[in-house]
Amino acid sequence: MKTDSVFTSRILHVDLDAFYAAVEQNEQPEYAGKAVIIGAAPGKRGVVSACSYEARKFGIHSAMPVSIAKRLCPEAVFLPVRMKLYQEVSVKIMNIFNEFTPDICQISIDEAFLDMTGTDRLFGTIEETGMMIKKAVKDQTGLTISIGAAESRFLAKLASDFGKPDGLHIVKHGDELGFLDQLELKDIWGLGKKTMERLTDLNITTVKGLRDFNENSLKTIFGQSAGSFLFRACRGIDIGMYETAAKSNSISNETTFQEDVNDRDVLELVLLELSHHVMFRALKENKKSKSISLKLRFSDFTSTTAQKTFSHYIHSAEEIYSHSIELLNSRWNGSSTIRLIGTGLLSLEDGNKPEQTELFEDAFEKKKKVEKAVFKLKTQGEKITKASLLNNKIKPKKE
DNA sequence: TCTGGGGTCCTAGGACCC
DNA sequence: TCTGGGGTCCTAGGACCC
Numbered sequence: 228m229k230t231d232s233v234f235t236s237r238i239l240h241v242d243l244d245a246f247y248a249a250v251e252q253n254e255q256p257e258y259a260g261k262a263v264i265i266g267a268a269p270g271k272r273g274v275v276s277a278c279s280y281e282a283r284k285f286g287i288h289s290a291m292p293v294s295i296a297k298r299l300c301p302e303a304v305f306l307p308v309r310m311k312l313y314q315e316v317s318v319k320i321m322n323i324f325n326e327f328t329p330d331i332c333q334i335s336i337d338e339a340f341l342d343m344t345g346t347d348r349l350f351g352t353i354e355e356t357g358m359m360i361k362k363a364v365k366d367q368t369g370l371t372i373s374i375g376a377a378e379s380r381f382l383a384k385l386a387s388d389f390g391k392p393d394g395l396h397i398v399k400h401g402d403e404l405g406f407l408d409q410l411e412l413k414d415i416w417g418l419g420k421k422t423m424e425r426l427t428d429l430n431i432t433t434v435k436g437l438r439d440f441n442e443n444s445l446k447t448i449f450g451q452s453a454g455s456f457l458f459r460a461c462r463g464i465d466i467g468m469y470e471t472a473a474k475s476n477s478i479s480n481e482t483t484f485q486e487d488v489n490d491r492d493v494l495e496l497v498l499l500e501l502s503h504h505v506m507f508r509a510l511k512e513n514k515k516s517k518s519i520s521l522k523l524r525f526s527d528f529t530s531t532t533a534q535k536t537f538s539h540y541i542h543s544a545e546e547i548y549s550h551s552i553e554l555l556n557s558r559w560n561g562s563s564t565i566r567l568i569g570t571g572l573l574s575l576e577d578g579n580k581p582e583q584t585e586l587f588e589d590a591f592e593k594k595k596k597v598e599k600a601v602f603k604l605k606t607q608g609e610k611i612t613k614a615s616l617l618n619n620k621i622k623p624k625k626e
Numbered sequence: 627t628c629t630g631g632g633g634t635c636c637t638a639g640g641a642c643c644c
Numbered sequence: 645t646c647t648g649g650g651g652t653c654c655t656a657g658g659a660c661c662c
Contacts, residue, residue, distance in 0.1 A: 267630070274630050295627050335662050419660050452636060473634065483630060528629070532656065
């Protein structure tokens with residue numbers, strides 16, 4: 228068996244091709260070879276979550292408004308997102324990866340880094356390893372994946388993108404700059420629309436061109452963090468991708484209305500439902516928080532957020548709701564029309580972390596118990612609707 | 627053309643304390 | 645009386661990613 232010991236570390240980035248669309252085509256063979264678009268229903272507000280390669284030929288891409296996708300390709304198959312199904316397939320595929328290495332870092336439903344360092348005696352060269360993984364996934368699920376290999380996560384991720392679909396691209400030791408210079412600046416991970424605009428203003432249009440700027444200039448122009456990122460990215464220096472454990476966690480739920488709203492009753496009812504969702508998820512994940520956030524987006528698409536941190540933990544949906552209302556009142560004059568409303572918990576902590584409860588202990592303990600009881604019933608499949616929710620729903624419109 | 631939903635990280639300013 | 649500098653926490657907004 229050949230070995231390629233020239234690799235000091237062997238990182239693979241594995242990415243499922245057009246994942247949601249491919250799963251749907253796999254499940255429903257009559258859609259194979261067709262333009263399939265997963266997302267909001269045509270005619271409704273929403274965007275494309277994912278689409279098949281056949282649909283991409285029409286210029287359709289994810290995050291595009293569905294209304295435009297419909298115009299570009301009226302004959303496409305439009306399907307709703309079936310997240311649960313994709314989750315199941317995702318788990319299956321991650322288990323396949325696990326047969327090749329225990330060192331897996333899953334970064335989204337359809338992507339993972341596999342550290343294959345030191346596995347050459349087991350699986351052969353990086354090419355051979357990549358081909359084996361691709362074959363295993365294809366055989367066991369019928370889905371195709373793209374793999375990028377390099378000595379760093381950053382380059383491996385760019386390489387898998389470069390080879391899409393059904394790709395296997397290897398960035399060889401010593402060829403990092405050669406690989407980067409084949410890419411368009413916009414294809415660099417972490418370089419979004421705004422930064423691209425600023426780079427264009429500075430007459431920087433290529434990865435090579437970006438390398439002409441020294442680190443200090445970039446830090447002065449873009450700030451410490453972004454400047455340092457740009458300097459390293461265009462040189463293929465590891466940027467420490469996904470290496471730091473996420474420190475602040477949050478849970479939020481939001482809704483975009485089909486038509487803009489300025490009816491307080493509607494906003495409050497939706498906020499109540501969202502508050503219950505958020506609290507339910509927090510309990511399910513055994514997290515607690517002292518901070519609440521509210522998000523609003525107005526008809527003109529401008530957004531605002533408001534947040535408040537308390538000295539005690541938030542233990543009930545009612546608390547989220549009532550504080551959300553306060554934040555709503557601080558941000559909304561009652562006349563402008565609202566497109567989106569959302570609420571959430573910030574800076575989550577371990578739910579088991581002991582807490583100091585002083586004054587309102589009794590009231591909080593009571594609420595906590597009620598919430599936990601409701602949660603328990605919900606998870607047992609009982610349909611629980613809070614009395615207040617029910618009342619709100621049947622409450623007659625303002626006289 | 628008209629823009630979802632769920633996240634993370636960074637920045638900058640203000641409050642407050644030492 | 646007016647004056648520092650540093651540290652931490654909170655808040656709002658922005659950029660980016662999947």
